[in-house]
Amino acid sequence: MTTARTTVKPPGSAPAGLGVTRRRDRWWIAPGIQAALFTTLATYLFFSGIVWTPLFGTAYEVDGYLSPLFSPLIAPGWLPSFISPGLLILWIPLGFRATCYYYRKAYYRFSFADPPGCAVGEPTIHRGYKMETAFPFILQNFHRYFLYLAFIPLFFLWIDAFGALVPASGPRIGLGNVLFFVNVVLLSGFSLSCNSLRHLAGGRLDCFSCSRRAKVQYSLWQRLTSLNRHHMAWAWVSFISVSLVDVYVRLLALGILVDPAIRL
Ligand code: FES
Numbered sequence: 001m002t003t004a005r006t007t008v009k010p011p012g013s014a015p016a017g018l019g020v021t022r023r024r025d026r027w028w029i030a031p032g033i034q035a036a037l038f039t040t041l042a043t044y045l046f047f048s049g050i051v052w053t054p055l056f057g058t059a060y061e062v063d064g065y066l067s068p069l070f071s072p073l074i075a076p077g078w079l080p081s082f083i084s085p086g087l088l089i090l091w092i093p094l095g096f097r098a099t100c101y102y103y104r105k106a107y108y109r110f111s112f113a114d115p116p117g118c119a120v121g122e123p124t125i126h127r128g129y130k131m132e133t134a135f136p137f138i139l140q141n142f143h144r145y146f147l148y149l150a151f152i153p154l155f156f157l158w159i160d161a162f163g164a165l166v167p168a169s170g171p172r173i174g175l176g177n178v179l180f181f182v183n184v185v186l187l188s189g190f191s192l193s194c195n196s197l198r199h200l201a202g203g204r205l206d207c208f209s210c211s212r213r214a215k216v217q218y219s220l221w222q223r224l225t226s227l228n229r230h231h232m233a234w235a236w237v238s239f240i241s242v243s244l245v246d247v248y249v250r251l252l253a254l255g256i257l258v259d260p261a262i263r264l
Pocket residue numbers: 096100101102103143147190191193194195196197231
């Protein structure tokens with residue numbers, strides 16, 4: 001949890017004023033690409049998960065392929081037709097990603113220019129900003145709890161991936177099955193590479209070799225650390241894969257695509 005309550009800049013910090021910097025590289029390329037990709041995917045997922053089904057009745061499941069945005073499917077009879085079943089589960093992955101340390105860095109940069117890049121000046125309007133010690137950004141500290149919850153839909157996504165091999169129409173291995181497994185592996189990589197999980201495994205240990213339990217924790221911490229080194233990559237590829245799998249299921253449901261499959 002962030003505890004600093006002052007916004008006084010330490011010596012050697014970036015020059016004052018938005019975009020003012022001594023850097024000579026094209027530092028704005030990465031935040032620019034991230035902003036475009038994030039906005040595109042987030043907008044698509046919002047419409048697909050929450051808006052389309054109530055508005056147009058678009059199917060999110062076809063021949064054993066359930067869109068990952070709706071898994072686990074919770075569609076009780078009392079749910080009004082203007083509320084998407086996706087809404088009942090999407091708040092978990094949404095909260096998990098929105099509070100992720102990596103995404104925070106990315107969207108603080110491209111949305112709030114706070115700062116826009118390392119050693120790049122930020123707007124002076126941010127001087128009264130209390131960082132993550134005040135509402136609403138103090139809510140970022142719920143990340144660990146979203147991590148616990150995130151394993152629930154992840155567990156069901158693994159069940160969906162295996163279940164899609166044996167739909168009611170008979171066993172098959174189709175392109176959709178491959179995409180489902182790739183997607184769930186990438187989503188697992190994202191969750192397992194989480195900073196909070198790594199801390200949970202071994203972050204509070206003072207001695208890694210003082211007991212058998214500490215050694216086991218150390219070994220786990222090492223494995224999670226190797227995943228954590230690539231957390232940014234896991235974040236992006238899993239974000240892209242979950243969107244593409246949803247697009248694939250939607251196109252199958254609309255009859256625009258046919259799933260190439262070997263039927264057994
Ligand atoms: S830090 Fe990114 S998911 Fe936890």
